[in-house]
Amino acid sequence: MAAATLARRIGRSGVLPLCCRPPAWDRPARPPPSPLQPPGLAPCRSFSNNKIQVELDESSGVAMMKFKSPPVNSLSLEFLTEFSISLEKLENNRACRGVIITSVVPKIFSSGLDITEMCGKSVEHYTEFWRAVQEMWLRLYGSNMVTVAAVNGSSPAGGCLIALSCDYRIMAENPKFSIGLNEAQLGIVAPFWFKDTFVNVVGHRIAERSLQLGSLHPAPEAQKLGLVDELVPEEKLMEKAAAVMTQWLALPDHARQLTKSMMRKAVLDRLVAHREEDIKNFITFVSKESIQKSLRMYMEMLKKRKS
Ligand code: CO8
Secondary structure, eight states: OOHHHHHHHHHHTTOOOGGGSOOGGGSOOOOOOOTTSOTTTSOEEEEEOSSEEEEEETTTTEEEEEEOOTTTOOBOHHHHHHHHHHHHHHHTOTTOOEEEEEEOSTEESOOOBOGGGGSSOOHHHHHHHHHHHHHHHHHHHTOSSEEEEEEOEEEETHHHHHHHTSSEEEEEOOTTOEEEOOGGGGTOOOOHHHHHHHHHHHOHHHHHHHHHHTOOEEHHHHHHHTSSSEEEOGGGHHHHHHHHHHHHHTSOHHHHHHHHHHHHHHHHHHHHHTHHHHHHHHHHHHHSHHHHHHHHHHHHHHHHHHO
């Protein structure tokens, strides 16, 4: 389903467009779910769109968000729209306190932004697409919920941004899986808020080197750099993610949420203040013939690598 159709459908359902609602980090902390609810008796709610499966276990307050958009979970306009709407639904559900994000596509967490969305499209399309990328990040980085990335495959560029935007990152200990902001390799530049998110996780020096080189770090190196917090055997990934979630949820929500907001607000506010300018910059940059050429060549390289 086209993203515009999806958005219209949501419009009909009475839910306000995402950009019109106050962001999670500006809302009051939510109270914890009722202790009167006996564990195990609450229903497991699930909703599934084309590209993401979401299951919420109301007894634990933990949702699983599974990317299911083969071949590589690329972040198309439709994917990004589903992602933001799913996050918003969970954020507004008082029973939900944490989300684990993972993929059902073997060997791939997410291949990052869908490059075809940035090639040969209209200014209107670029505007809509980039707003959706911003929206996804604002929702995820600014979420009141505990967010854990269970990175079970390769995670370049926008895929890495999703992991970086979570509170905690666990990666499958497979050296064939790599993660990083590799934009420079495509001849493009990671926007300032990708960079800010990266710096906040790994520090200035590591981010500076890694961004300039467009490095994709194999899982063991990513852990050494602090880009991911832990490596575990792939078959233990979800168990570990659940254990980390339990540890984080043991704290009172309001204290954790206010602390998270204190750590992240400046970076979030910076994009909010410069959002339109950032869209204009993206359009100017991506519309250049030299950039279009770089992106086309990169896509061709991906295809050639296969044959
Ligand atoms: N977008 C669109 N299509 C993609 C993407 C992508 N990001 N990644 C892969 N594909 C396509 C391939 O072209 C291929 O298509 P086809 O089957 O038609 O030939 C198909 O998906 C499968 O790809 P592979 O055969 O390469 O699959 P593998 O399992 O061998 O490898 C990888 C998976 C490791 C994910 C590999 O595909 C890869 O490295 N992809 C590129 C990832 C990448 O570099 N992403 C960067 C995107 S840019 C971004 O996220 C941020 C940009 C922000 C700045 C913008 C300023 C302008």
